[in-house]
Every structure is written in C-alpha cells, then in structure tokens.
Amino acid sequence: MRLSRFLVLLVVFALCIPAEAQQAKKVPRIGFLLAPSRSTVSEYVEAFREGLRELGYVEGQNIVIEYRSAEGKFERLSDLAADLVRLKVDVIVTAGGIQAIRPAKNATSTIPIVMTGTADPVASGFATSLARPGGNITGLTLGGPELNGKRLELLKEAVPRVSRVAIFLNPTTASLWLKEMQASAQALGLRIQSFDVQSVNDLEGAFQAATKWGAGGLTVAGDPVFTPNRKQIVEFAAKNRLPAIYPFRQYVEDGGLMSYDAKLVDLYRRAATYVDKILKGAKPADIPVEQPRKFEFVINLKAAKQIGLTIPLNVLAGADKVIK
Numbered sequence: 001m002r003l004s005r006f007l008v009l010l011v012v013f014a015l016c017i018p019a020e021a022q023q024a025k026k027v028p029r030i031g032f033l034l035a036p037s038r039s040t041v042s043e044y045v046e047a048f049r050e051g052l053r054e055l056g057y058v059e060g061q062n063i064v065i066e067y068r069s070a071e072g073k074f075e076r077l078s079d080l081a082a083d084l085v086r087l088k089v090d091v092i093v094t095a096g097g098i099q100a101i102r103p104a105k106n107a108t109s110t111i112p113i114v115m116t117g118t119a120d121p122v123a124s125g126f127a128t129s130l131a132r133p134g135g136n137i138t139g140l141t142l143g144g145p146e147l148n149g150k151r152l153e154l155l156k157e158a159v160p161r162v163s164r165v166a167i168f169l170n171p172t173t174a175s176l177w178l179k180e181m182q183a184s185a186q187a188l189g190l191r192i193q194s195f196d197v198q199s200v201n202d203l204e205g206a207f208q209a210a211t212k213w214g215a216g217g218l219t220v221a222g223d224p225v226f227t228p229n230r231k232q233i234v235e236f237a238a239k240n241r242l243p244a245i246y247p248f249r250q251y252v253e254d255g256g257l258m259s260y261d262a263k264l265v266d267l268y269r270r271a272a273t274y275v276d277k278i279l280k281g282a283k284p285a286d287i288p289v290e291q292p293r294k295f296e297f298v299i300n301l302k303a304a305k306q307i308g309l310t311i312p313l314n315v316l317a318g319a320d321k322v323i324k
Contacts, residue, residue, distance in 0.1 A: 027064055028057075028091075028279050031084035031111075033104055034069040035077060035096020035224040044095065044116070044268040051272025072228045074099045081107035091275050095268075096224040097142075098124055105137060112284040114274040115139035116267055119147070119222070121289055130289040138284040139274055140267045142222060143292045147247075149184030151260050154297065155217050155245045156188050158258060158315045162243065164191045165217040166210035168233070170225045171196040200229045207236045215242060222247030222261065230254055234303075241307040249298050252323060257303040262292030296320045 038045060045067075049059060057063040066087060068080040081103040084092055093114045094100035101115045105126065119142055121127040128134035130141075156162060167181060178194060185192040193213050195206040210218065218237055220226050226233060227248065234256040237244045246252065246259040270290070277287055300323040304311050316322060 031089035031092040035100040047268040051269035077103040117142040138287040162216040166215035218244035263294035
C-alpha cells in the first residue's frame with residue numbers, strides 16, 4: 001500500500017516538472033573554420049561574436065563556438081573541416097575565402113556552411129545562383145570580380161602616368177581574377193601582367209620579375225596566401241618605389257599606399273544573421289547569398305611621400321580614410 005502511494009506521488013511529481021527541466025535543451029554548436037590564424041582576423045571574429053550577441057546568443061551560455069585555424073597552412077584545412085564534421089556541429093562558418101570554403105564543402109554536403117567572403121561563389125561552384133544557392137552553402141561575398149576593376153581604376157586616378165600594372169596572384173585561384181581585370185585594364189588603357197605567388201618565399205622573385213617587366217603599379221589579389229605576408233609585400237613595394245593598391249585595409253595600416261575593399265567587419269557581423277536563420281530552421285539552399293553593403297577606400301599619405309608620389313586632390317576627396 002505504501003509502495004503504491006509512493007509510486008502515485010512520484011508520477012504526480014514528474015508531471016509537475018516543466019518539460020524543459022526534464023530534458024536539457026540542446027546548446028547549438030558552431031564550427032568556425034579559419035584559413036589564416038585567428039589573431040590575423042581577430043577583429044572579424046569579434047564582429048561575428050558581436051553579431052551573435054545582438055541576436056541573443058552568448059558564447060559559452062546558449063551557444064558554443066569550436067574554432068579551428070590552419071594558421072596559414074592551407075593543407076591542414078581538410079583535416080580541420082573533417083574534425084568539425086565529426087563533432088556534428090550545427091553550422092560551419094568559414095573565414096579565408098575559397099581556401100576555407102572548398103575543404104568545408106568537401107567535408108560535408110549536409111551540415112550548413114556560411115561563407116564570409118569569396119569573389120564569385122557561382123563561378124567557384126559553391127552556389128547555383130546568388131538568389132537560390134541550391135546546396136548547403138550560403139553567406140556573403142566580397143563583392144565580385146568587379147572590385148578588381150575598381151582597384152585598377154583608383155590606381156590609375158592616383159597615378160595617372162602608370163601604364164603597366166603587375167598583379168600578384170595565387171595560381172590556384174588566378175582564373176577568377178584575371179578575366180575581369182583584363183577587361184578593366186583594356187578599358188583604362190593599361191597593360192597588366194600576373195605573377196604567381198604561393199608563399200612568402202616567392203615574393204622577392206615576383207617583385208624582381210615585375211620590375212624587370214617595367215611595372216609602374218601593383219595590385220594584390222584578395223587571397224589568404226597574401227594576408228599573413230602583407231608586411232613583407234608592403235616593404236617590397238616601398239623598396240621598389242611601386243605604387244600599389246591592396247584588397248584589404250590592413251595593408252594600408254601596415255604602411256601600404258591604398259586599399260579598396262568591402263568593409264569586412266560588416267560582413268562578419270552579418271554572417272551571424274545567417275547562423276541565426278539556420279538554427280531556427282531555414283535551409284541554406286533557400287537563403288540568398290548577399291553582396292557587401294559598405295566599401296572602404298583608404299589612402300596612406302606617409303606611404304605616398306615615401307615613394308615620391310603626390311596623390312591628386314580629387315582622389316583624396318573620395319577616400320573614406322586618409323592616414324597622415
């Protein structure tokens with residue numbers, strides 16, 4: 001009799017406990033796959049975390065982020081992506097363009113992937129179209145190949161006498177850059193020549209070859225292979241008195257002449273909205289890939305003075321930031 005009464009009380013007590021308390025709520029887990037070192041892109045990682053906080057996600061409380069960085073050693077990315085898949089993360093966010101997106105894509109066709117920047121995801125095979133990606137990848141682009149043409153245009157305006165421009169490219173992604181740049185160069189009356197750079201060891205040879213070719217200007221692809229070596233690139237350009245326009249603001253902050261790019265902090269913050277949509281049930285195949293909303297043109301007058309260049313006033317007036 002006592003046992004029966006005890007069992008009845010136990011059942012009643014269990015029914016009174018809220019469902020949330022009976023079954024612990026699953027905490028979403030995000031995999032963050034970085035081609036460069038985390039310290040290199042710390043500003044952007046923090047912007048992503050800030051975007052999550054604005055949406056009510058607090059790291060370590062109601063969301064977990066698993067960081068995996070290749071530290072610039074891109075051959076490690078496949079193993080790192082596979083590790084995130086083994087952890088059964090809910091979403092993978094990539095940083096580092098094609099180098100990070102492709103290993104993630106190869107590692108899984110089911111876990112949603114949010115990319116934070118590549119020039120042309122359709123041409124790269126990551127999406128069927130920007131409006132309807134169609135697979136497990138969506139996210140934000142860097143603005144498309146037309147940005148390369150814009151950089152050439154700004155370089156020509158800043159250095160009107162320039163006629164030959166060297167382009168430093170990673171040969172594994174060169175085809176995505178060259179076609180658009182060749183069309184833009186022709187319209188501007190410029191001759192361009194690409195020089196392959198796969199590591200920091202190739203830089204000195206590339207500059208020597210560019211100088212021998214007679215380059216009067218330089219632009220560098222927005223590829224993760226260059227980002228960790230940007231100080232060496234900036235120093236080589238100054239040593240060779242070569243006016244250069246770069247794909248990211250950090251080059252100019254490290255002493256480079258000019259940069260024109262999408263405002264990456266804004267892209268990474270917006271990437272959090274993609275994660276939020278996916279965690280709430282949206283399919284990446286149906287979430288449109290978005291282009292940048294904000295761009296930055298930055299000029300370093302100290303760098304201009306160092307190579308004996310006077311930037312025209314109309315070009316300075318169009319800059320978003322001038323470093324003096």
